[in-house]
Amino acid sequence: MNNIASKLSNEEYEANFAELHPPFTSAAATVEANRCLYCFDSPCMKACPTHIDISTFIKKITTGNMKGSAKTILSSNWIALTCAKACPVNVLCEGACVYNAKGEEPIQIGRLQRYVMDWYVEKGMPQLFTPAPKNGKSVGIIGAGPSGLACAAELALMGYEVVIYEAKHIAGGLDTHGIAPYKMKQQDSLNEVKMVEKLGVTIKTGVRVGETISVEDLTKKHDAIFLGVGLKTPTRLGIPGEELNGVYDALTFIEKVTTRKWNSVDVGKRVAVIGAGNTAIDAATEAKRLGAEKVCMLYRRSEKEMPAYKFEFELAKKDGIEFQFLTAPKRILGNGKVEAVECLKMELGEKDSEGRRKPKPIPGSEFQIPVDMLIKSAGQNIEETFLSGIPGLKTAGGVVVVNSETLQTTNVKFFAGGDCINGGKEVVNAAADGKKAAGNIDRWLFVK
């Protein structure tokens, strides 16, 4: 790519990607933990999709019972370090903390959880749980992302033989490959993968179900199967020029950045990002932190409708990202490589079935923005081709159909959870699904 932004020094890269929320010191963690009121009805715990017993793990910090605190956290959530660093805590646990109602700062639950989990990792992740004796049953899990890992850990503790099949060469899914490095390091996710392996779970990486191993073989080999396959196929914009060099999908770009080999990631001097969700914001801020001179986000609705969290929007603005609202790409221009994006101004019309006003183009409002790189973040879809190879498995509306109580699919041997059933939520929702599915797989295998 021509017009590549100048490379930065290692010190500049490290400063640009420094953690947004640095760790607590021991003294600061104790002071913060002592602020907790240990509310009897724990609204924070209810707001956490994995229902971590927050007041109990915080109480244990105050008494120096770090092992006990880690055990309290992990008994609810096997990707607790990722969640501590990457969860939108201000809309989940911290958003529910009673201190908000008093007009005071909520307890920094995320940072306290991170303090405990960092301690646990530094101590070499000692075994805190003893798996039950083997029960003679085996479960196959497709996908080593947050839902697959959570499901695997729970089943291993119940005495199942568990094998995870992961298409990528490194396990961890979105936690390993898709989280901005100023939120967490890839190594944090890899530590969680190790934690699950320590429970006796086998993880086979580089295995594509349907190619390396057939669905039929897998079905014969295991008593039940959990699908934690996430969303793999980026949504196309459906406009001319998408195939030009310099046009990227947001998650592919973010994946390159998570390896922390900053120098190896080329970024254009002028970058446009299509979309205004949290992933789009991650891609935009990463491009800026890698040295892009100008990054502009294009969104077809107004600021009011943008799907990104407010704190992500504020972070992007602080990073100098520009926003063009009510703007949609019409075509991408270039001769072999992207040179500009032609846009249309939009206006909001009638409300759609979800209550959001539909954007409609203003005729004759075309204008061009010169760019050297274009990042598309218009969402992702399930892998229909792979899923259609599972007999009887139904998909609808872009997700795998499950019984919402049991997470069992329309093929009774298959359960599913995470992004492939919810269309893309937080990693903590995926962890909660994995755990829920494990309990239901156990009930189905022993009660059916």
Ligand code: SF4
């Ligand atoms: Fe502590 Fe806040 Fe949870 Fe109450 S709501 S238990 S103060 S973290």
